[in-house]
Amino acid sequence: MTDAADLTARLIRCPSVTPEDGGALVMLGDLLADAGFEVHRVDRNGTPNLFARWGARGARTFGFNGHTDVVPPGDLGSWTHPPFSGHVQDGVIWGRGATDMKSGVAAFVAAAIDFVRETPPDRAVILTITGDEEGPSRDGTIAILDWMRDNGERMDACIVGEPSNPEIMGEMMKIGRRGAATFTITAKGVQGHAAYPHKARNPLHALTTYLNDLIAAPLDAGTDHFDPTGLQITSIDCGNPASNVIPETARAVVNIRFNDLHTGASVQADLTARANRVAQATGVTLSIEAQISGEAFLTQPGPFVDLVRGVVTQETNRQPVLSTTGGTSDARFIKDHCPVVEFGLVGAYMHQVDERVPVAQVHQLKTIYQRILEKYFE
Template sequence: MNLTDPTEILATLVRCPSVTPEEGGALDALDTMLGELGFRRDRVTFQEAETPDVDNLYARLGEDGPHLMFAGHTDVVPPGPAEDWTHGPFSGEIAEGRLYGRGAVDMKGGIACFIAALARLLSENDKLPGSVSLLITGDEEGPAINGTVKLLEHAAASGERWDAALVGEPTNPNELGEMIKVGRRGSLSARLIVEGTQGHVAYPHLADNPLRALISFADALTEPPLDTGNDRFPPSNLELTSIDTGNTATNVIPASTEMRFNVRFNDLWSAESLEGELRARLEVASMALKYRSGQPPMRYQLSFQERPSPSFLTRDDRLVATLSGAVAAVTGQTPTLSTTGGTSDARFIKDYCPVVEFGLVGQTMHKVDEHVEIDDLETLTLIYKAFIENWFAATQRAG
């Protein structure tokens, strides 16, 4: 295989049906490729009760000097019915200048480009002026329990330390060069159960309708807004995602109802402070329900997910400037520094070293006929190559 060609690498990876948590041959293929480039590799499977076992790969080239990590995942979301695809979801077919397949964008393409960039650098130099490692998981699209978190702990316990990290998630909305992720909003999910008394709708005085209270509780959680954002983050946002009573009858007041919601929050909040704010809003609302005058407050239970994702912002100017400079040099664009979008494994990496994210255009990720432009693969490879070279040079100058 020509490891300087990102298209050939990506086609090989896409043909591996690595739907979470299945390895599908993707890590085996990467293991072989990185071995050819001289990396020492560590394959490790992590386990936890009531979660699927997950295979992971950590590989390092070099033993000293500045240490740059590239992080990514080979697992992909299910493709849905294969007949819905113009080209098979695991075919890796190329048509009209595009490579098709699940994971082409999210995010086997980023991995392919980074490996190709390294291969080109190694073909020009005897060795790198430092160390490069790849931290690749098979659990990013799943529970994210037996993947990056544990792989970082495992590597750190073995003595690994990193100076900076690049995550190859698709970050560009429309064209390559638009956007670098320099942080992420936090994510907090919650479940609210409101308890009432079941009864006949014709005799409401004999019942206690929890849905009435739920409306007021929902208003209290969403208004006023949690904040107005700041210069690096948009406003925090709470979205209701589900309301369910399990009631199939039209003449029965339900005994209880359940609402689920998620908050994407900026760095004005921690998970703990946000939980406190939401509990306070519900407590005030429970005491102020107009139709319950003279009655005790409405009973409710609020619970939060066990592993909320924190917000973070990378403030390493050298890392951000080096990546921005590489993007501008190759594409002619000055990328926007953004914290928008969902969560990524960068939220775990930031506890070990500064981290930024830059990858392909994400328009087709998770969609039928997911694909990447072949030209974009070459462009991203050139950006990664320039970034690696310039980051080592800037780090050595600073040191």
Template structure:
């Protein structure tokens, strides 16, 4: 069986403009390669989102690779030096939307799996959990696949997510945890009136200002082992009042909290509600808090699995990666319900940017790291 070329496969994937929620054939490209390698492939469509679960072997342990084929929009096409979906290589740099986040990682792990299978190193199972809904609202992607697999009793022992985790230099960082995230919409409804007759109105703006000031002044924590302090940010304040002589009927704001394991989303939602109602005491109107928890904080404790991943990086990159919990959320927040999970990928500086790009040499290095990871994993955990 001919070997799988990670760079060529990355180009093929980039040439499918799979901007969330569109698939544009990207999942078909990856599935065809995995099927050729002997993976049993299962498409799992929820809503308009294409998902794929593919498995090679039926024994344990089952090492899973998770990732996404969807990408963010290109933005200003004129600002790109090359067509964002052409997959051009210029001076040994691959340019295109998804080059870093994260079609290269999909291709690199597929190529690594191909090599491991050819060498007879898979002493258990390899699997792929791929979604087309990571860059969007993430309601019909990995979350639902994980729920379906759990309900079926599918056993996944450990998982590697191919997000671009390296910070400055390839292999300098892997992610072993992430902070949680909660958004909250706060709406204060009062009574509209003339500014010259405030007694006839109920101004919602001062109430909202008090709520936001109290939320913003509160120190959530001083940090948590392995995590930076939690932070609350006011992301928008909206009144929609174009007149200078009208007290508005309503005012709203949104806040976001990125939180470490010292908190849960539910407890933070309750705290926001309590603050809002306390600051609105005596106000002849209503205050509504609508929270949305997009993920809880989690940590994969350093141990045998993280040692295997770090050693694979050291084998290829010659450095010990930092075990980090920084950054935003990823689909690891859903997979952690099934098994321990870490994230390992390319340098993320150009993800979501104009001329997103990855050096060809680093894509091949990533494949080499994944190959060493697979080999070391089954040496450590295989039967």
């Protein structure tokens, strides 16, 4: 039997802060190759990635996806145990990545190895593991999917092992995610003296009018599986040190998490139309720069979702809520390849000082993944 908790601790000891691998993918590649998997490194632009297959090419294929890169640990002196020690004490594994998500990777790697060793199916299992999920995400899972397309590889369904449960194992699984976009709005007016406003055009007045319009008129009221689109103003600045000068330029940053009523392009078009109306009314030019980091998607409830939900319910005695909450994950790339859901550990300590995970929870997750494989290939 492959010990998922021991593998978690060993992975934590690899200092794989994005984009460094720290030996994590080398370790996993050797382990999977020894278990009979066909292993390929799919590094791109210095980003480490791993693809592993077991079984016949072209057969029905189940996939897992995850990442071994982690966020920086911060102040080392704030940690009870060193962040890359993989310290195990009183049934708890400590270290950066313990929750997000070296434990998830260890659980599905261990489950896949034991599954193909003990009950080899007439099918195939694919594991895709990246070192670029916490970073820009341009050369991670995207690079693996590009390589799979070019080499005739395909998954029929996939689980992303991100921590999906807020507080209790089995309470939630993700069947979609909101889209995410950041918009920088630049308002350009005419500089002038604050005592003579008729000789200037204040960009801050136009910009705050525009932002108030965004807040006052929500984009939607939500859908069956998604909350209403959320909009947060995260920055307003004009770089003006003088209290008696009307600035020429002001900028604001808006982050929008949108549901499946929208695309990134449609949200941008809406914001642009509102900007044009404010510009026409004030004489201040408003331009918008967009950075769309993911589109909204939903894996419709059906046989695949029911299978995963059923196994989780059986193993945890809880029926998970089908959720689309949270930030982005690499599921946003996989959804264009095959149906995808997310299920992993409790995420209460992810990205925190003293990140940690109970050993028993890692073993439970491995069991869930192995049961999903067994049910999928029945």
